[in-house]
Amino acid sequence: MARGEEFIALSDAALRAVIGPNSRHLALIENAFSVLIESPGGGVTITGSTRERADAKRALLSLAERADAGVDLSEADVRVSLSLTSTSKSGAGGQALISGRRGPIAPKTAAQAAYLDMLERCDLTFGVGPAGTGKTFLAAAYGATLLLKGQVDRLVITRPAVEAGERLGFLPGDLNEKVDPYLAPIWEALDQIIGADAVRRRRDKGEIEVAPLAFMRGRTLAHAFVIVDEAQNTSRLQMKMVLTRLGEGARMVVTGDPSQVDLLNPRDSGLSHAIRLLSGVEGVGVSEFTADDVVRHPLVARIVRAYDADAEARRPRPDLEGA
Structure with a gap:
């Protein structure tokens, strides 16, 4: 040629x-x-x-x-x-993300681009994969974009505090002070996206809300963008409860790593169970990340692959069972 x-x-x-x-x-x-x-x-x-x-x-x-x-x-x-x-694919859909404190926010991998496109198209999105793939950061950036553009009234963030169990009431301080240690990654992401002062002002006005799972029961979240982070540490009952909080005009993203369950009984994790039940349901999307999508230090991707290989090697082989 x-x-x-x-x-x-x-x-x-x-x-x-x-x-x-x-x-x-x-x-x-x-x-x-x-x-x-x-x-x-x-x-x-x-x-x-x-x-x-x-x-x-x-x-x-x-x-x-x-x-x-x-x-x-x-x-x-x-x-x-x-x-x-x-692959002749487009970018991350029509929803442009806001410019963060360090410049415009954009997807860095094809999986991140597909994830943002899914956030735009689906009312409920599951983002699953290893740490460092941008699941939570991009969800926070997308939610902040909707909030600043007036497309939702609130950004609601919830995350299971596994270490505290049901003992949050015994911790010192008000509600925010009790759960903030478990929500630090979210606040760090929001500080990078819209700045600490803006985050503080919007929290004071109730536009950005801390909502630990223990306090979600019985609520209906309307016209809100909801982030359920570290969802692998929700039980099946907690997952059902939080998913059914969606009200009129609300959207939700559920993020987590199914390989990092901290529950006493890992098989009780609500994340994998919910994905298995809801995949294919209209309005629900599932976006999966791998070690190739890790955007932290390059060593993190190699660490994830090493652990994945070890887990695969330890997995029982059906053809050897009963041999």
């Missing part, structure tokens, strides 16, 4: 971003589409077949657009752009 070349003009910021540290980003794009990319100044020149150039150009322009919008592109951003381009 005949090869040609095409020059794409880019801003200085976009050019630096798509080149990446030590030209790493360009190397990833070249390998993905079998093209040669050079940066003579003012932009890049792509050499390859017509189709290869077109695919590489789409990926480059997508990255350049995000760089011009202020996104600090990482290698993960480049990889997801390549994945979405090569």
